Amino acid sequence: MSEEIYHTVETEGNERIDKVITSLNNEWSRSQVQQWIREGHVTVNGEKVKANYKCNIHDEITVSIPTPEPLDVTPEDLDLDIYYEDEDVIVVNKPKGMVVHPAPGHLSGTLVNGLMAHCKDLSGINGVMRPGIVHRIDKDTSGLLMIAKNDKAHEHLVNQLVAKTVTRKYFALVHGVIPHDHGTIEAPIGRDKIDRQSMSVVDNGKHAVTHFKVLERFDQYSYVECVLETGRTHQIRVHMKYIGYPLVGDPKYGPRKTLETDGQVLHAGILGFIHPRTNEYIEFSAPLPAYFEKILTTLNK
Numbered sequence: 349m350s351e352e353i354y355h356t357v358e359t360e361g362n363e364r365i366d367k368v369i370t371s372l373n374n375e376w377s378r379s380q381v382q383q384w385i386r387e388g389h390v391t392v393n394g395e396k397v398k399a400n401y402k403c404n405i406h407d408e409i410t411v412s413i414p415t416p417e418p419l420d421v422t423p424e425d426l427d428l429d430i431y432y433e434d435e436d437v438i439v440v441n442k443p444k445g446m447v448v449h450p451a452p453g454h455l456s457g458t459l460v461n462g463l464m465a466h467c468k469d470l471s472g473i474n475g476v477m478r479p480g481i482v483h484r485i486d487k488d489t490s491g492l493l494m495i496a497k498n499d500k501a502h503e504h505l506v507n508q509l510v511a512k513t514v515t516r517k518y519f520a521l522v523h524g525v526i527p528h529d530h531g532t533i534e535a536p537i538g539r540d541k542i543d544r545q546s547m548s549v550v551d552n553g554k555h556a557v558t559h560f561k562v563l564e565r566f567d568q569y570s571y572v573e574c575v576l577e578t579g580r581t582h583q584i585r586v587h588m589k590y591i592g593y594p595l596v597g598d599p600k601y602g603p604r605k606t607l608e609t610d611g612q613v614l615h616a617g618i619l620g621f622i623h624p625r626t627n628e629y630i631e632f633s634a635p636l637p638a639y640f641e642k643i644l645t646t647l648n649k
Contacts, residue, residue, distance in 0.1 A: 362402045362403070364402060365385065365390065365399060365401040365403055365409070366378055366381045368403050369381045369409065369411060377500050377502065378503060379502070379506070380499050382399045384411065384414070385397065385398065385399045389412045390409065390410070391412075392407050392409055392410075393408050421461060421464050422455075423461065424457065424461040424464075426462030426465070428440050428459070428463070429441040429443070430466070431632050431634065432632060433467075434625075435497065435498075436500075436501040436623070437494060437496065438463070438466075438494070439493070439494055442459055442493055442616075443490055443637070444488055444610070444637060444639070445488060445610065447459070447487045448478075448484045448493070449481055454487075459481075459493070460478065460479060460480075463480055464479070470495070471498050480495040480496050480497065480502070482494050482496050482502060482505045488610065488611025489612065489615070489616060490616070490634075490640075491518070491619075491634055492616050492617070492619035493619070501624040501625070504624035508622060512578070513621070514619070515575075515618060515620030516575065516579070516619060517573055517574070517575050517616075517617055517618035517619075518573070518576070518614055519572070519574075519614070519617045519640070520571075520572050520584060520588070520596075520614045521571055521572075521596040521597075521613040521644070522572055522593040522594060522595055523568065523593060523595075523596060523606070524568070524569070524570060524593045525565050525567075525568070526560075526562050526565070526572070526593055533556075533558045533559075533588075533591055534555075534557045535590055536551065536552070536556060537549060537553045537554055537556040537583060537586055537587075538552060538553030538554060546600055546601070547580070548590075549590045554580055557577035557578050558575070558576060559577065561573045566647040566648075569596060570593065574588075582601070589602070595614055597610070597612050597613050599612075609643070613640060613643065615637060615640055616634075617633060617634055617635070618631065618632070618633050618634075
């Protein structure tokens with residue numbers, strides 16, 4: 349563990365400790381500094397403080413940088429479908445059936461296992477089991493994800509998600525023929541009161557908004573585009589069920605009688621964001637996976 353001592357002689361006082369420390373060393377992200385404060389690695393005049401502590405002129409700030417915890421993730425060559433990569437960001441097209449990060453029951457074959465073999469520089473904000481992971485999609489959902497290669501990029505991308513400036517368009521096949529061409533679902537999502545393993549629309553849930561547009565109608569199904577304004581767990585799956593058009597193949601929220609699809613027919617096809625270094629907007633598009641295209645072709649016949 350290394351130690352760095354700072355005297356806040358250049359501040360005007362009354363500034364938050366996390367903001368002051370971030371300004372003193374631009375290699376540290378604010379999220380990382382806040383984590384160090386929570387873990388007790390930051391002291392002011394020898395005393396531990398909270399992230400909202402307001403500094404005084406001539407405070408002595410000590411930052412004891414913890415030794416990085418070794419990653420306990422086995423690198424695996426998984427032949428990832430990389431759409432874009434530079435020193436800050438990776439955009440990858442995750443296949444259906446792949447878990448994003450290791451968890452009990454899924455310790456290998458995950459996207460993180462593949463990323464660890466692909467490159468060694470990934471952000472550490474989300475801990476040793478989720479390096480670089482800014483946002484997630486479900487195991488049986490395919491499509492584009494943005495990965496952060498350093499903490500500064502990670503924080504920048506997360507802030508965009510919070511500000512709702514990231515473009516996230518999904519394509520889904522749902523049960524039922526939706527009569528209107530487009531709509532907006534605004535309904536709070538939280539843990540289901542009966543089944544704690546599932547999410548549902550609940551009064552005390554988190555604010556959630558999904559916009560949808562019907563792209564094609566079939567005898568018993570609708571092909572739709574969904575745009576996320578928020579990013580709650582299982583949001584599209586829960587919202588489409590809520591309005592009476594659950595996703596085809598969804599084992600958790602869909603009907604038992606459905607097409608054989610090995611999970612929900614859902615693809616994160618378009619992803620756009622502001623690059624954390626250049627501040628330019630970039631956007632990527634991934635075509636529908638083969639199984640999805642095959643279903644649409646069959647329905648058209």
